[in-house]
Amino acid sequence: MEVDDVECSKSAINQWSVVKPFGGCQPPKQRSLHASIVVGDCLYIFGGYDGSSRVNDFYKFSFKASKWSQIHPAGSSPTARDRHVVVSYADKIYIFAGYDGNNRVNDFWQYDTEHEVWSTVDPALGNPPTPRHSHSGVEYDGSMYIFAGYDGNYRSDFHRYNFPQRKWSIVPVKGSVPKARYRTSAVAYKNRMLVVGGHDGAKHLNDFYQFNFDTLEWSMVETTGQVPPPSPRDSHSAVICGDSMYLFGGSTGSARNDLYAFSFETDQWTEVRTTPGATQKSNVPCPRFCHTCDVYNNSLYVFGGYDGQQRLNDFWQFKLATEVNIDIPSSSLVSDLREFLNDAKLSDVTFIVEGKPVYAHKLLCMRCSYFRAMFEGQMREAQQKTITINNVSHRVFLALLEYLYTDEFEISMDIAMDLFVAADQFGIDRLKRLCEKKILVSINIDSAATILQALLLLCCLPENLGGLNQELWFEV
Incomplete structure (x- = not known):
């Protein structure tokens, strides 16, 4: 095959370019103080200040389709606000606090990107941070961490929200704690959170701190090299790409458009400059602050902000690595394997379940320890082409095989308990835990006693049952 037969393109690195969408709706209107986040192949933008009022419009930019769409979720949505924080966890978007034009708020919202619906987050335990704006936040290991901000005073407090436990707590920190501030940046890298700059109410800052999530200790970041750190500033953006931040x-008293990189491998700052050939003024974003910056496929994406005179809605990309664009079809592995389910073609074992044949393939069944022992050991079934399976329904056994073939199965409540029992019987621990989760999140007062008894008999994780008992107690 000739190279020319492949439709591809190769783009240069270290160059700014304006993102030009193909079709779709108009981009978000001019704004600053908004929040954005990448989930999957889309960039989501919520809220901000348009120069006259706070807004609560919600947009999505598809990187694959290169187009904007405005999202109009059914039901209630967060009120208009700016200076809020957004994080993502398990393909859901979470927005916390901000300023609505009259008051600082500390409400907590979740957006389900699959079902396109907002809902309020109601913690089971703990107290949230005080109403505030201009704080910073990151997600790390199943928790959202909220640092600093302004609640009528400049803050340096540090809070954690544990998503699985639905619990707020104050982080018991030690070490050299950063001074109170707002409009700082925070990013998570490996087991650390990095904080740079901000404003303490009297002056701009450029101090550089790290928080170790394992030791719960703050410390100053010791840098090397000849390049000085970025000048003191607030309302800048910081992101992680690879092993660099x-x-x-940002604003130093005037808007900036400089770009710095901090290497975690060398502990050095460098000022990132565009490659030769990109010298025209139009090829660099104008100075700005209160913008957003996100990373997708080794590129930075900057949207909007304030240049000191007007709000912006321009959309810029900065490539950090050479990118070869080839249209690669989506993987068909899972769908191909699903086609073999209960298909006599190439089947080398037949299970009889409730008198019905189920055609299967030993190689895939051996993902399960029960069947591996059966086919590799000295059991008589190892030599048989037809094997009878007892104590499980035909429907449940097919569901169990679908999981073994594809590593996925959409668990509904009408099958969850029976599938849980079968997964326990056949020693498929991950499927068992998935069923357990489905059962626990769907439980109610009417079904609690029966389900709890069954789960206890089958060795459900005790910590889950403890939390569940507490939730049911509050529901009563």
Whole structure:
């Protein structure tokens, strides 16, 4: 095959370019103080200040389709606000606190990207941070961490929200704690959170701190090299790409458009400059602050902000690595394997379940320890082409095989308990835990006693039952 037969393109690195969408709706209107986040192949933007009022419009940019769409979720949505925090966890978007034009707020919202619906987050335990704006936040290991901000005073407090436990708590920190501030940046890298700059109410800052999630200790980041750190500033953006943190723009008293990289491998700052050939003024974003910056496929994406005179809605990309664009079809592995389910073609074992044949393949069944022992050991079934399976229904056994073939199965409540029992019987621990989760999140007062008894008999994780008992107690 000739190279020309492949439709591809190769783009240069270290160059800014304006993102030009193909079709779709108009981009979000001019704004600053908004929040954005990448989930999957889309960039989501919520809220902000348009120069006259706070807004609560919600947009999505598809990187694959290169187009904007405005999202109109059914039901209630967060009120208009700016200076809020957004994080993502398990393909859901979480928004916390901000300023609605009259008051600082501390409400907590979740957006389900699959079902396109907002809902309020109601913690089971603990107290949230005080109403505030201009705070910072990151997600790390199943928890959201909220640092600093302004609640009528400049803050340096540190809070954690544990998503699985639905619990707020104050992080018991030690070490050299950063001074109170707002409009700082925070990013998570490996087991650390990095905080740069901000404003303490009197002056701009450029101090550089790290928080170790394992030791719960704050410390100053010791840097090396000849390049000085970015000048003191607030309202900048910082993101992680690879083993570097990138910091763009902000306000030093005037708007900035400089771009810095901090390498975690060398502990050095460098100022990132565009490659030769990109010298025209139009090829660099204008200075700005209160913008957003996100990472997708080794590129920075900057949207909007304030240049000191007007709000912006321009959309810029900065490539950090050479990118070869080839249209690669989506993987068909899972769908191909699903086609073999209960298909006599190439089947080398037949299970009889409730008198019905189920055609299967030993190689895939051996993902399960029960069947591996059966086919590799000295059991008589190892030599048989037809094997009878007892104590499980035909429907449940097919569901169990679908999981073994594809590593996925959409668990509904009408099958969850029977599938849980079968997964326990055949020693498929992950499927058992998936069923357990489905059962626990769907439980109610009417079904609690029966389900709890069954789960206890089958060795459900005790910590889950403890939390569940507490939730049911509050529901009563």
